[in-house]
Amino acid sequence: MADITPTITLRGGLEIPRVGLGTWPMDDADSERAVLSAIEAGYRLFDTAENYKNEAGVGRGMRASGVPREQLFVTTKFNREWHGEDLVREAFERSAERLGVEYIDLLLIHWPNPEQDRYVDAWRGMIRLRDAGLVRAIGVSNFKPAHLERLRTEVGEMPALNQVQLNPFITQAATREYDAAHGIVTESWAPISKGHERLMEQPVIAGLAERYGKTPAQIVLRWHLELGLVTIPKSGNPQRMRENLDVFDFALTPAEVAEITGLDGGTGAPADSDKFGH
Ligand SMILES: NC(=O)c1ccc[n+]([C@@H]2O[C@H](COP(=O)([O-])OP(=O)(O)OC[C@H]3O[C@@H](n4cnc5c(N)ncnc54)[C@H](OP(=O)(O)O)[C@@H]3O)[C@@H](O)[C@H]2O)c1
Numbered sequence: 001m002a003d004i005t006p007t008i009t010l011r012g013g014l015e016i017p018r019v020g021l022g023t024w025p026m027d028d029a030d031s032e033r034a035v036l037s038a039i040e041a042g043y044r045l046f047d048t049a050e051n052y053k054n055e056a057g058v059g060r061g062m063r064a065s066g067v068p069r070e071q072l073f074v075t076t077k078f079n080r081e082w083h084g085e086d087l088v089r090e091a092f093e094r095s096a097e098r099l100g101v102e103y104i105d106l107l108l109i110h111w112p113n114p115e116q117d118r119y120v121d122a123w124r125g126m127i128r129l130r131d132a133g134l135v136r137a138i139g140v141s142n143f144k145p146a147h148l149e150r151l152r153t154e155v156g157e158m159p160a161l162n163q164v165q166l167n168p169f170i171t172q173a174a175t176r177e178y179d180a181a182h183g184i185v186t187e188s189w190a191p192i193s194k195g196h197e198r199l200m201e202q203p204v205i206a207g208l209a210e211r212y213g214k215t216p217a218q219i220v221l222r223w224h225l226e227l228g229l230v231t232i233p234k235s236g237n238p239q240r241m242r243e244n245l246d247v248f249d250f251a252l253t254p255a256e257v258a259e260i261t262g263l264d265g266g267t268g269a270p271a272d273s274d275k276f277g278h
Contacts, residue, residue, distance in 0.1 A: 010160040014137045020045025022234030028057030035061025037238040047232040049077040059099035077110035079278050083118035088125035107135040111277030112147045120154050142273040145178035163187040168263040187230040192217050204259050212250050221247045223260045
């Protein structure tokens with residue numbers, strides 16, 4: 001296992017680890033334990049949200065590790081009620097207090113909630129938070145190219161990162177293409193499709209696992225890396241945490257990557273961010 005997780009540089013210069021720990025749906029106590037175990041296993045990136053109600057546990061796990069704050073990277077996200085140029089400051093303050101941190105590494109708009117039509121205002125407020133040094137990088141989650149286009153044309157600054165549901169069944173080709181063209185790093189949530197056997201037992205995944213002496217989850221996580229993505233598999237189990245981080249000592253060929261991408265049935269993300277959000 002690599003001592004230090006390889007990173008990608010976000011717009012603005014901040015480095016983000018390629019693999020981090022997802023924390024939904026763990027509560028405070030489980031998150032605290034999981035973050036501490038993950039740090040011991042070598043993780044430095046943690047993904048939480050106001051909506052997960054576990055920011056306090058994530059922060060406690062970070063502190064309990066004894067690893068200096070500046071060596072850890074925490075992402076959090078805020079709900080729709082904070083979509084407003086001034087409101088995002090309060091969202092930041094509440095999350096920072098729950099986490100017990102002075103600054104947040106990466107703050108995301110959790111869902112665009114287009115029917116509310118205030119994500120552009122929220123984005124303006126986030127730029128102010130970043131310029132004030134309260135957050136080191138700013139981004140969005142579950143944004144489609146049409147939502148990102150409004151940030152580009154109405155504000156003129158693009159997010160550093162877009163976190164979307166992405167795995168071999170939901171490959172998000174249009175969003176990945178748009179993000180790449182605009183210097184936005186794409187981050188995958190539900191990267192192993194929640195560990196479901198339907199993905200793990202696909203012949204292409206099982207065959208590659210056999211060929212490389214890796215587990216099916218490791219093959220899928222390596223596919224994310226080959227596509228240039230950042231990924232945040234969730235596990236509360238220390239052995240699976242180590243497994244999910246141990247993906248930097250082999251590579252898939254372009255043909256193998258294409259074969260895995262071919263598992264996409266074209267259904268798209270089940271939660272449509274034009275209709276669903278919180
Ligand atoms: N932005 C958003 O709207 C949004 C939405 C949902 C989630 N997220 C974030 O994305 C993170 C990841 O997504 P997710 O948790 O939905 O799905 P996921 O990471 O694809 O899958 C997690 C599930 O897979 C199991 N698992 C973990 N490692 C495994 C392995 N090596 N082999 C087999 N099974 C394994 C886990 O069980 P164990 O814990 O027992 O290992 C858990 O049940 C979340 O935790 C959250 O931080 C973001």
